[in-house]
Amino acid sequence: MTRFTFKLPDIGEGISEAEIVAWHVAVGDRVEEDQSLADMMTDKATVEMESPVAGVVVEIAGAVGDQVSIGAPLVVIETEESGEVAAPATDEATLEAENPGVEEASPLPAREGPGVGHVSNDANSEHNAPSNPESHDRSSQIKPTPSPSLAERGAVLASPAVRARAKDLGVDLAAIRVPDGERIRHADLDAYLRYNAGQGYHAPHATRARNDEQVRVIGMRRRIAENMAAAKRHIPHFTYVDEINVTALEAMRADLNAHRGERPKLTLLPLLIVAMCRTLPDFPMLNARYDDEAGIVTRAGRVHVGMATQTDAGLTVPVIRDAQDRNVWQLATEIARLAAAARASKLTPQELGGGTITVTSLGPLGGIATTPVINRPEVAIIGPNKIVERPVFRGDEIVRAKLMNLSISCDHRVVDGWDAASYVQALKTYLETPVLLFAD
Structure with a gap:
């Protein structure tokens, strides 16, 4: 041995x-x-x-x-x-x-x-977080005791809604006395609950209290906490938001998807990344990494786009490398591949590092505006928000339009507000006139 x-x-x-x-x-x-x-x-x-x-x-x-x-x-x-x-x-x-x-x-x-x-x-929070407290605390659950004569009453009559509510409350409908042949109604259930309140029953429609939980912050969740705290501690953030009319962009995207063949379905993200790659050469201060300890800003010659991705383990940021060399279909393919790898925890260290600028989006859940936190040591992060339809003026006419707010957070140590606003205006030109995305 x-x-x-x-x-x-x-x-x-x-x-x-x-x-x-x-x-x-x-x-x-x-x-x-x-x-x-x-x-x-x-x-x-x-x-x-x-x-x-x-x-x-x-x-x-x-x-x-x-x-x-x-x-x-x-x-x-x-x-x-x-x-x-x-x-x-x-x-x-x-x-x-x-x-x-x-x-x-x-x-x-x-x-x-x-x-x-x-x-x-x-993250293995499912294996380490405390069990659902309700699965251990049975004292708060309803345990009705039927009357000895209930067995003689036959089938219980009640509507599906009453049955569903009784099931949620843990009440045996056979325990509720009503005249023979009559259906049990919500009022009968309410009366039964009030009468038995002293036996641990809850008032109708009340939300049950839950036990406190203590969840250890480990794994990916701890890394996220550390990185976000470091970013906010070291970086003086500012956020600029502007509204973009994406009516034409969405129409073009629908046309492209209708004729995509075997290619992946296009979302807004690959089109936005193409616009970013077209505009970043004129705004090198945004496509950069800042080593604040050495006091050096490295303005990247290539565009390596971090893609914030929500997974069961938490937020990860795989990197689309050399995005400037990919067309919209290649970007869509790479986005799908990296998202699947992130959710399966199959990303390599090379796919998780070296980003020069990040995009984060909540998709349909996105609100009116976001103030995203910069992915340190990068100096900028872009956040497209939810697309909504609103009436807008076109000359003297009111027309329907698809509008989207676009947020950008920047490191104020190396990026000025004028630069951020000017960059979003450049993006706006491409996104509101999407044919430019495919022009040489």
């Missing part, structure tokens, strides 16, 4: 530590070679750690949410040369006696208890 100490490898350039976001094994579990041990998250991506040996897990490095340094022990596995694997040792002195000369690290706190199931995304 020997002990193999699996140390956390270097899983990203410049990364000094990684966070445990999921355990796939627990102390006492047998693992096979190449079996998944844990998911580790860095600033760039989540990486699955696989076992290089077969054996029994005897120590693990901590709980979900803990940080592990690069090169530090992650898992200790007891391997076998022949025969069965011995049960995991629990005494540190025993471990040392059994393994003289074997590579060792500082002892790990053995975490007894159930293993963590497979997690398919960056």
Whole structure:
């Protein structure tokens, strides 16, 4: 028998530590070679750690949410040369006696208890958040006690609405007395609830109180919190909003989709990115990254567009690289690919870094205006808002138009308000005259 100490490898350039976001094994579990041990998250991506040996897990490095340094022990596995694997040792002195000369690290706190199931995304809040309090607190649920004579009353008569309401309240309609042959009405249900209020029933239409929950901020949610706090702490934001008439743009988009063939369906986003790429060369201060510690602004020659994407694990920002070299259909294809990879937690570190400007959109949920937070160290982020139909004047006539507010947040240390407003006006020209998006 020997002990193999699996140390956390270097899983990203410049990364000094990684966070445990999921355990796939627990102390006492047998693992096979190449079996998944844990998911580790860095600033760039989540990486699955696989076992290089077969054996029994005897120590693990901590709980979900803990940080592990690069090169530090992650898992200790007891391997076998022949025969069965011995049960995991629990005494540190025993471990040392059994393994003289074997590579060792500082002892790990053995975490007894159930293993963590497979997690398919960056955040495992479903595995770590407290259970639904209502599933444990049964005292507030309604438990009517039928009268002994109810069995003789036959079928209960009630409308579907009354039945649905009684079901939501946990009331057995057979417990409510009404004259034979009459239907149970909402008023009968209300009277029954009032009469039994002392037995834990709630007033009709009342919202049940829920127990407080404490949810540990870990994984992707912690990264988002740290990044947003750093962005707001270091960057003096300002936001400019303007209204754009996208009636012609939406008509053109509908025509393109009607003749797209096997190509992906176009949303507004690829058209907006084309407009951005057309206009950014005249506004290099916006397509930039600011190293505030070194005091250097790097104005990028290429447009690498970050695409804020909502996933079950939280907000991620995959990057569409070299957007200036892609046409609208290629952009649509890349957007779909990156969005699917983000939601499946399959993005690589290269697909998550190096952005020069970001776009964020809530799509149909978008409100009148947004004030998006800059994706540091970038200096600008663009937020298209919801498209709405409103009456507008065209000369002396009132016509229907599709309007959209466009927000841009900028780092006021390197971008002036005049620059931001001028850039949005340039975007507006392309979006309101969409044929220019395809002109040489």
